[in-house]
């Protein structure tokens with residue numbers, strides 16, 4: 581029996597462990613993908629902490645373990661299941677980690693990621709911290725040209741998430757001022773997408789690395805987060821902007837700062853998930869007519885768009901793929917992310 585290595589999460593709060601499993605056989609409509617690269621994302625920490633299983637009453641439902649994480653992946657088509665005709669063995673693909681149900685109103689309205697019946701690779705079913713993964717053919721996106729697998733992987737989430745937020749949700753337009761809170765795996769890409777869309781970009785980060793990275797990705801101004809951040813941002817916004825604030829820092833303080841700093845009539849895009857509530861005064865939202873827009877995931881079309889923008893040289897991934905590790909170092913990758921030592925690690929099984 582042919583086996584493969586996976587890095588599996590045995591339970592909430594536990595370390596990943598390497599396990600050997602039988603290489604799965606693709607069923608009808610499915611494809612066995614040989615994983616070339618899989619990004620390690622904040623959502624993987626959220627999974628490890630039990631965040632996806634948190635119930636409304638504050639308890640955890642601890643079903644479904646062990647699970648193999650990994651939702652930001654690229655690979656090569658290895659074996660086609662019965663009836664799969666539009667892919668070929670050896671073809672490089674990005675994986676849309678969501679399996680959208682066909683025929684639902686969510687799919688037909690172009691928002692498959694909101695379907696409550698979706699199954700998420702690396703969250704609900706085993707993911708790509710593995711040498712192989714079986715996925716429905718409809719979730720695979722062929723790369724238009726041969727690509728660096730690590731780049732292709734991070735485009736499917738780290739880049740696609742802020743792209744969805746700034747375009748589909750935020751309708752950021754040329755000439756508007758965009759304020760980016762947090763310059764990590766998501767915020768760094770919000771900076772470069774903001775510039776691509778023609779906005780003036782102000783980036784806020786607590787670290788020198790974040791401030792330097794934002795400048796290198798084209799930010800017009802950078803501000804260090806701290807007690808003076810509101811005053812410093814206001815000094816850069818003489819006309820009452822920013823029109824759009826994107827929250828990529830994942831804390832209730834950042835949620836509240838986003839609301840505080842948005843200009844009148846502004847749109848606030850919540851992208852990074854915080855694990856605690858923020859507070860807001862309705863009057864503060866109403867008098868300034870603020871729109872607080874939550875931004876959930878992305879669509880396959882958005883992944884195709886960011887892949888093409890990267891191929892065309894308009895979006896960078898080099899800052900996301902400096903750290904490559906083998907599957908055996910998945911715990912180190914999670915620890916690096918948790919401590920903020922790295923922007924992102926890409927596992928190369």
Ligand SMILES: [Zn+2]
Pocket residue numbers: 621622623624651652737738
């Ligand atoms: Zn992710």
